Amino acid sequence: MEDCKLPIDAMIDILARLPVKTLMRFKCVCKFVYDLIKNNHQFMDKHYEFRKGKSHGVVIDLQPDNAPWPNKVFNLIYKESECDDAVCTYLDLPNSNTRYVKCCHGILCLILCRGDLIGSDIFNIISPEIIFDVLILNPFTREIKALPFIKVPDKPPNRQCVEIRFGFGLSNNMTWKIIMLLSFQDANWEIEDSDGIVMVCSQVGNLWSWRQIDAALYSPYLRSLMRTGDFYFKGKYYWPKADNDLIWFDLDDEVFGKIELPSDVKNLLHYTVMNESIAVFTGLRPCTVNEFCTEIWVMDENNNNNWHKHAIIPSSDDIFRNEHFDPIGFWNPRGHLLVFSGRMDLMYTNFYDNDIDDEEFYFKPGIGPNLISIDLETHEKKTIFTSQERKSTLNICLNQDGHVQVCSDRSVDSNILWNMGAYARTCNESLKLP
Structure with missing residues (x-):
């Protein structure tokens, strides 16, 4: 650094604007730069x-057609700037059983299951021993850390069904936390009430530990939470309910609350975050005789009961031609909507009754869909990815010592598995690892 004629403050300002991938190469320049990138939390x-205003990133979770329920597939789609091509990276998790991936400030929380969940993670009969392993991953620096595992507490008497939900976020006092919500209910639905348990894993220094908090007052909040569409936002974690209300958990005070859906919003599809506000977008609705549209509604931050219609996105969706248009979320702070769009086939299945066929729509193999970014101001549409393009795989595995590690990316030629019902969470690049 002695030969550097650039002022230190100016150099730091320049480095702070660079992509993580570039900074990872700069670590070997000198000890000062290494410490700045690896250890300086202000930097x-x-x-x-x-970077969060420059880059585009999103984690997409979905239930692929060829995977047994309740397993999911997770992909990170990212580009460093408007002019870069999007890269799709499949997260290869080291467990074939139920898993969850939560996202906050560019950090992923991977939750893997040891044990059997029968049917799905909604209203299960659970085996006597269910353990969740928890990993913290920075997908941009390739750093990973294993946290203490959590065993599902014993179910109360006469309670056989349980809803299990997770959350992950950063409190306003800068403490990282993981939340596990459990709502135990009667297997035959003969008892309408439920018993709720809330477990919280908090970071204190370099140590993490699980503890149970009093949830007696909050059991009604924990029932019927949706299995997708949850998100972190400004010190709170949010889960949508089946009745379209939005349940939140304050990561500072560790209390619950509720936001009601605006009465004017019809056919709600997802809650999400856009332009530093909570937003909802609807499923397709007829807006003219020959056209469908999706509506975007935004909540007033100072009044949870005040919502306004932000945008209307027209679509060429035509169920008679099997054209599909499925909004899944936003992938940058300025509000570019992501949608799946493509041709679909009608297939007949008999999941529930061998004598009766159900009609199901699937994307045609090898044809689609496309992942499209829509500018909400201009309505300009750009195809950023298709299911036929190459992708990379981020392998997470155990080394010879039994410790978790991230292996190098590898490119694969297989088609990317998309399906209906996907959900996207914004994931901006970060240098941190909690």
Whole structure:
């Protein structure tokens, strides 16, 4: 650094604007730069604030057609700037059983299941021993850390069904936390009430530990939470309910609350975050005789009961031609909507009754869909990815010592598995690892 004629403050400001991939190469320049990138939390925060407005990133979770329920597939789609091509990276998790991936400030929380969940993670009969392993991953720096596992508490007497939900976020006092919600209910639905348990894993220094908090007052909040569409936002974690209300957990005070859906919103599809506000977008609705559209509604931050219609996105969706248009979320702070769009086939299945066929729509193999980004101001549409393009795989595995590690990316030629019902969470690049 002695030969550097650039002022230190100016150099730090320049480095904070660079992509993580570039900074990873700069670590070997000198000890000062290495410590700045690896250990200086003020620099990490400054870098995150600069980059979240420049880069585009999203984690997409979905239930592929060829995978047994309740297993999911997770993909990270990312590009460093408007002019870069999008890269799709499949997250290859080291467990074939039920898993969850949560996202906050560019950090992923991977939750893997040891044990059997029968049917799905909604209203299961659970085996006596269900353990969830928890990993924290920075997909941009390729750093990973194993946290203490959590065993599902014993179910109360006469309670056989349980809803299990997770959350992950950063409190306003800068404490990372993981939340596990459990709602135990009667297997035959003969008892309408439920018993709720809330477990919280908090970071104190370099240590993480699980503890149970009092949830007696909040059992009604924990029932019938949706299995997708949850998100972190400004010190709270949110889960939508089956009745379209939005349940939140304050990561500072560790209390629950509720936001009601605006009465004017019809056919709600997802809650999400856009332009530093909570938003909802609807499923397709007829807006003219020959056209369908999706509506975007935004909540007033100072009044949870005040919502306004932000945008209307027209679509060429035509169920008679099997054209599909499925909004799944936003992937940058300025509000570019992501949708799946493509041709679909009608297939007949008999999941529930061998004598009766059900009609199901599937994307045609090898044809689609396309992942499209729509500018909400201009309605300009750009195809950023298709299911036929090459993708990379981020392998997460156990090394010879039994410790978790991230293996190098590898490119694969197989088609990317998309399906209806996907959900996207914004994931901006970060240098941190909690």
